Amino acid sequence: MKKKVKDMERIQKIIARRSDYSRRKAEELIVERRVTLNGKIVQELGTLASGSDEILIDGNVIYQPEKIYYLVNKPIKVISSTSDEHERAIITDLVDASEKVYPVGRLDYYTTGLILLTNDGELANKLMHPKYEVKKIYSVKVEGDIKYDEIKKLRSGIEIDGYKTSHAEVTKISYNKKTNQSTVEVQIHEGRNQQVRKMFLSVGYKVKTLNRIQYAFFKIEEEKIGRGKARRLKIKEVQKLYNLVGDQ
Ligand code: URA
Numbered sequence: 001m002k003k004k005v006k007d008m009e010r011i012q013k014i015i016a017r018r019s020d021y022s023r024r025k026a027e028e029l030i031v032e033r034r035v036t037l038n039g040k041i042v043q044e045l046g047t048l049a050s051g052s053d054e055i056l057i058d059g060n061v062i063y064q065p066e067k068i069y070y071l072v073n074k075p076i077k078v079i080s081s082t083s084d085e086h087e088r089a090i091i092t093d094l095v096d097a098s099e100k101v102y103p104v105g106r107l108d109y110y111t112t113g114l115i116l117l118t119n120d121g122e123l124a125n126k127l128m129h130p131k132y133e134v135k136k137i138y139s140v141k142v143e144g145d146i147k148y149d150e151i152k153k154l155r156s157g158i159e160i161d162g163y164k165t166s167h168a169e170v171t172k173i174s175y176n177k178k179t180n181q182s183t184v185e186v187q188i189h190e191g192r193n194q195q196v197r198k199m200f201l202s203v204g205y206k207v208k209t210l211n212r213i214q215y216a217f218f219k220i221e222e223e224k225i226g227r228g229k230a231r232r233l234k235i236k237e238v239q240k241l242y243n244l245v246g247d248q
């Protein structure tokens with residue numbers, strides 16, 4: 001049966017997904033004529049293949065567990081880790097993964113919202129690297145009616161733990177008189193430990209709830225994932241994440 005073009009991908013992409021080789025390394029292997037596709041040496045970098053083709057490197061079948069990716073809507077009282085010595089609930093319990101997956105970065109025990117889990121270490125490391133500035137937006141509820149002066153300080157960067165935070169986009173959404181709470185949206189470009197909580201504390205406001213409403217292009221309002229639930233990413237979404245961190 002003829003394969004559909006949409007199921008075909010450049011062979012170096014398949015190698016990167018199914019082995020420890022990066023896409024770049026896979027390209028080198030192709031140039032060195034060390035890769036065969038269904039018994040024939042691959043001659044060109046653009047050669048297309050599908051997941052069911054036999055791909056060998058130096059005569060050895062490449063096989064690594066399939067890379068899997070989940071988007072999770074984390075509830076409170078779950079730790080963003082694969083184990084916990086205090087036997088608290090862990091984030092990986094929220095997915096039914098056939099392979100061991102890891103959280104991409106972390107959300108505090110009491111923070112809710114979007115977080116990725118994957119066994120794709122290459123992508124995870126890139127997404128976590130500060131140079132790519134992957135978008136992270138939080139909805140923050142703080143005690144009291146936050147003033148414009150404080151918003152301005154948060155925007156321009158403030159000192160916490162002996163370092164100055166880089167600029168942040170900070171917007172006051174509302175103030176609720178009844179609960180005496182302000183809702184603020186914050187986009188930060190770093191991911192230091194408890195950064196948002198510490199930023200607000202340093203201008204005198206205690207964070208009551210912290211919810212990550214956007215991670216990269218995933219927006220909580222567009223997702224139909226309930227709290228504590230997860231969904232697998234589509235191949236297109238994984239590709240888009242790779243594009244974000246500069247890999248085609
Ligand atoms: N900033 C925090 O303070 N906590 C989080 O979980 C994420 C960002």
